[in-house]
Amino acid sequence: MKDYLPYGRQMIGEEEARRVRDVLESDWLTQGPKLIEFESRLNELCGSQHAVAVSHGTMALYLACRAADLGPGDRFLTSPITFVATANAGLLCGAEPVFVDIDPDTFNMDMAEAARVIRQDKRIKVILPIHLGGRMCEMEELAAVCAVSGVTIIEDACHAIGGCWRDSSEVWHKVGDGACSAMTCFSFHPVKNLTTGEGGAIVTNDDKLAARLRTLRNHGITRDPDQMKKNPEPWHYEMHELSLNGRMTDFQAAIGLVQIDKLPRLKKRRRELVQRYDEAFADLSGVTPQARPADDDTCWHLMIIRTRGRTGLYEHLLEKGIRSQVHYIPVHTQPYYKEHFGTRRGDYPVAEKYYSQALSLPLYPGLSNENQDRVIAAVREFHQAATDD
Numbered sequence: 001m002k003d004y005l006p007y008g009r010q011m012i013g014e015e016e017a018r019r020v021r022d023v024l025e026s027d028w029l030t031q032g033p034k035l036i037e038f039e040s041r042l043n044e045l046c047g048s049q050h051a052v053a054v055s056h057g058t059m060a061l062y063l064a065c066r067a068a069d070l071g072p073g074d075r076f077l078t079s080p081i082t083f084v085a086t087a088n089a090g091l092l093c094g095a096e097p098v099f100v101d102i103d104p105d106t107f108n109m110d111m112a113e114a115a116r117v118i119r120q121d122k123r124i125k126v127i128l129p130i131h132l133g134g135r136m137c138e139m140e141e142l143a144a145v146c147a148v149s150g151v152t153i154i155e156d157a158c159h160a161i162g163g164c165w166r167d168s169s170e171v172w173h174k175v176g177d178g179a180c181s182a183m184t185c186f187s188f189h190p191v192k193n194l195t196t197g198e199g200g201a202i203v204t205n206d207d208k209l210a211a212r213l214r215t216l217r218n219h220g221i222t223r224d225p226d227q228m229k230k231n232p233e234p235w236h237y238e239m240h241e242l243s244l245n246g247r248m249t250d251f252q253a254a255i256g257l258v259q260i261d262k263l264p265r266l267k268k269r270r271r272e273l274v275q276r277y278d279e280a281f282a283d284l285s286g287v288t289p290q291a292r293p294a295d296d297d298t299c300w301h302l303m304i305i306r307t308r309g310r311t312g313l314y315e316h317l318l319e320k321g322i323r324s325q326v327h328y329i330p331v332h333t334q335p336y337y338k339e340h341f342g343t344r345r346g347d348y349p350v351a352e353k354y355y356s357q358a359l360s361l362p363l364y365p366g367l368s369n370e371n372q373d374r375v376i377a378a379v380r381e382f383h384q385a386a387t388d389d
C-alpha cells in the first residue's frame with residue numbers, strides 16, 4: 001500500500017504508553033485519580049475553575065446544551081461550517097437550529113450577523129460559535145449582546161485548546177477562561193491539538209453548571225446528600241433527570257496528562273508549520289490561507305486554504321501521496337437537515353462558496369520540514385500548471 005502523508009496525526013510516545021500501563025495495573029480503570037488530576041490540569045491550562053472530562057467532544061457539546069436547559073421550543077444559533085456534531089448537540093435536546101453565514105476571511109461565523117439575529121429572534125436560547133481550525137471567533141461584541149438577551153454562549157473549541165487571544169483592552173486570555181462564555185467544549189480526538197484517543201471536556205467558571213454537568217455525565221444520577229430528596233442508606237443514589245453515560249476512563253486521562261505536558265512543544269511546532277506555509281504561499285495568487293489574528297497566539301489545529309481548482313488540487317496531492325481534507329461540508333446541506341428543517345443549498349452563500357474552495361493541508365507536530373516542502377511544492381506545481389494553461 002502506498003505510504004501517504006496524512007493531513008493530521010497524533011503524537012503519542014513511550015511516556016503515554018507507560019502511564020496507561022500504570023493505570024491498567026491500578027484499582028481504577030474509569031473515573032479515578034487520573035481523571036481528577038486531568039481535570040485539575042485542564043483548569044490550569046484554560047484558566048477555568050471547573051473542568052468536566054467526558055467521553056467525546058460530541059458529549060461535551062450535548063451535555064453543555066442540556067446544562068443550558070436547551071429544549072423543545074427553543075432555537076440555537078451556529079455556523080454551517082462545522083462538524084455535524086455541533087449542530088446535532090442542539091438537535092438532540094429537541095431544539096431547532098438557526099445557521100448564521102460565515103466571514104469569508106476567518107471562515108468563522110459572522111459575529112455581527114449573529115448579534116443581529118439574536119436581537120431579533122427571542123426564541124434563541126443558546127449560541128455555539130466554532131473556533132474553526134483554532135482561530136478564535138471575535139467574541140466580545142457577541143458576549144455583550146448575549147448578556148442583554150439572556151442567550152447562553154457555549155464555545156465549540158474542539159479545535160482550539162492551547163490557544164490564547166487578546167481582547168480589545170489588550171488583555172490576553174486562554175481559550176476556555178470563560179471571559180466571553182458560560183461553557184467551553186473541547187475534543188480530544190486523535191487529530192486534535194491534544195488527544196486522549198477519544199475524549200472531550202467542558203470547562204466553566206459557574207459552580208451550578210459544573211455540578212449539573214457532573215450529574216448529566218453520569219445518567220442524571222447524584223450521590224450528593226445535599227441534593228438528594230431522601231438519604232436513608234449509605235449506598236443510596238437518586239436519578240433526577242434523564243441522561244447518558246458520558247464518562248472518560250482513567251487511562252484516557254493518563255494519556256491526557258502527558259499530552260498537556262507536551263502541549264507547549266506541540267503548539268510551537270504547529271505554529272512554525274503554519275508560518276512556513278503562509279510564507280510559501282504569500283506570492284501564490286490562487287491560494288488564500290485562513291486569516292490570522294493581528295496578535296496571534298493560536299494553537300493552529302488546521303491549515304485551511306481557499307484555493308482555485310480545489311477538487312483538482314485534492315486529486316493532484318493524492319497522486320503525490322499527500323492526503324488533504326475538507327472542513328466542512330456545510331451542515332445545512334446535509335440530507336437530514338434538509339429533510340427535517342427545510343434548509344437548502346443557496347441559504348448560506350458565503351459558506352457554500354467557501355466550501356467549494358476549501359482544503360486543509362497536512363498539519364501535525366510530527367510533520368517534518370522536508371515533508372512539508374513536498375506539500376508546498378505540489379501545491380505550487382498545481383497552480384503553476386493552471387497558470388500555464
Ligand SMILES: Cc1ncc(COP(=O)(O)O)c(C=O)c1O
Pocket residue numbers: 056057058059082083085086130156158159186187188189198199200
Ligand atoms: C468542530 C468540532 N465539533 C465537535 C466535534 C466532535 O468531537 P468528537 O469527535 O470528540 O466527538 C469535532 C470533532 O471532530 C469538531 O471538529
